[in-house]
Amino acid sequence: MIKIKFGTDGWRAVIADDFTVENVKRVAYSTAIWLKENFENPAAVVGCDPRFGGPLFADTTATVLASQGVKVYRAENTFVSTPMISLATVHYKASAGIIITASHNPPEYSGYKIKASYGGPATPEDIEKVEKQIPDKLDLQLKSIADYQKNGLMELVDLEDLYVAHVENNFDLETIRTCGQDWAYDAMYGAGQNVMRRLLPDITFLHCDHNPGFDGQAPEPIQRNLQEFEDLIKISEGEIASGLVTDGDADRIGLYDETGKFVDSHHILLLLIHYLYKVKGQKGEVYSTFSCTSKIQKLCDVYGLHNTVTKIGFKYICDLIVNSDKPFLVGGEESGGLAIAGYLPERDGIWIGLTLWEFMAKTGRPLSDLVLEIYDLVGAFAVERYDLHVTDEQKQQIIANCKAGHYKQFGDYKITSTDDMDGYKFHFDENSWVMVRPSGTEPVLRVYAEAPDTGGAFKILDATKATLLG
Known part of the structure; x- marks a missing residue:
């Protein structure tokens, strides 16, 4: 048997190679042991994203947990998003949530994510407990889901209904629907497609079909993967006010303005701070990871907010949201994982996208105009990145x-x-820096640069690359 190792966001492996039914059983069994050791009446929510084999692996997980006496709330939906699992974990007061997903990884991968009772990533300590107890071999006699339903250890639940109702109770969807602006959504064939069709049925949709192979492309919402969506917005000539994209399990966001320009997570974080504080009058702590723009600190200074910089990884953001005794406002990382006050300590691409669309709908202003308003406060900027294969x-x-x-x-x-918090960030002046950070799993150096414009950021990257590889 292979040694199963969890990464920063779950266990991921190639389907039918290391990600097999037998190995999923091993991980599920260890999860059950951890749950029984740490919770008096353990329960777990289980579901899967649209990837190949998801229902099989989710059913395997659910029946293994039930066989060990863990109450299971099994999503009856064909597929669900990671935020839907997190929301259901809180709603059903479960001890944990488990989703079969490899997030934005290529389609040949699947994965196993564990969510904590508070509806966010499980702590590294809890993941380590699960990992350490994974048996080398396992011989379990499993009953059917129907059998576990009969004895009360399995309950089928509709997580789509739960999520849609929660969104409808927290957003002014009527204003978004009737503001006279057209919106577009690209699911990348991922788990957000069904709920978005229910929430906003009359907008423009792309890649919202059930395609377990994601048409051969990794469902990661970065600009180079989104040319078809970008072209769709550009040819609308301003008719589409904004385009929202979510990844395979719908916890990460990509965004476009009305001109078809990609709006990255650095800008989204600033827009969220601006909307929640300036327009909605909310206050609280801001958390941003080490690779985020320095403009976050500048905007927080303007508004009198406190910004804490963390190591890279949403788990560090989540830890502060859950354990700080101070109110929370906005937190996020440059890779598209963002969270805001009034929701879960969790990334949710749809939730963040609707927040910004509500901002636009209520103010009647285009996204590009709102970005310029941010620039008036902190100055124009661009953050770019190279991955150096070495x-x-x-x-x-x-x-x-x-x-x-x-x-x-x-x-x-x-x-x-x-600064050397997580990698090495070299500052040149108050508006420009470069950061070098090694990948933990690949022979890759990630190099980020910030400058007042895109051209300047790429000049810094090119100069840094030449020096490093000289």
Whole structure:
């Protein structure tokens, strides 16, 4: 049997290679042991995204949990999003939520995510407990779902109805529907498609069919994967006010303005702070990861808000939301995982998208105009990224050079200060920096740069690349 290792956001593996029914049984059994050791009357919500084999792996998980005496709320929907599992975990007061998903990974992958009772990522400590107890071999006699239903250990529940009702109770959907603006949504064949059709049936939809192979493309909402959607918005010539994209399990967001320009997570975070504080009058803590724009701190300074910078990974944001005794406002990371006050300590692409569409609908202003309003407060900026594919030896040497303070400048860009919270961020002036961070699993260096415009950011990246690989 293979050694099963959880990453930063669950266990992921190639379907029929390492992600098999037998290995899913092993992980589910260990999850059951952890639940029984830590909860008096353990219960779990279980579902899957639209990936190939999802219902089989979800049923396997559910029956293994039930066989060990864990009450299971099994999603009766063909597929669900990760936020739907998190919401249901809180709603049913379950001990955990489990979704079979590989998120934005390529279609040949599947995965196993564990959500905590509070409706957000399980802590690294709890994941470690599950991981350590995974048996090498397992011989279980499992009954059918119907049998577990009869003895009260399995209940089929409609998570789509639950999620739609929660959205309808928290948003002014009528204003979004009738404001005179047309909207577009690209599900990337992922788990958000059905609920969006129910919430906003008259908008423009793309890739909202059930396609377990995602048409051969990784369902990651980054600009290079979204050319068809981008072209759709551009040819509408302003008729489409904004385009929303979510990934395979609908917890990450991509966004376009009315001109077909991609609006990245750095800008989305600023827009959320601006809307919740300036328009809605809310206050609270702001949490942003180390790779986010420095403009977040500037906007927080303007509004008198406190910004805490964390290591990269939504789990660090979630930990602060759950455990801080201070009220929360906005938190997020550059990869599209964002959370706001009044909801779960969880990423949700649809929830964040509807928040911004509500902002536009209530103000009657285009998204590009709202971005310019942010620029008036903090200055224009752009953040870009290169992934440098290097040998492991090169990666280790470059990181050793960063640690030793070897680099004094990159091309013409002289370093004025350095931060090493999670990788190495080299500041040039108050408006520009470059960050070097090694991948934990691949021979890749991720290099991020911020500058007042896109061209400037790429110039910094090119100069940094030339110096690092020189």
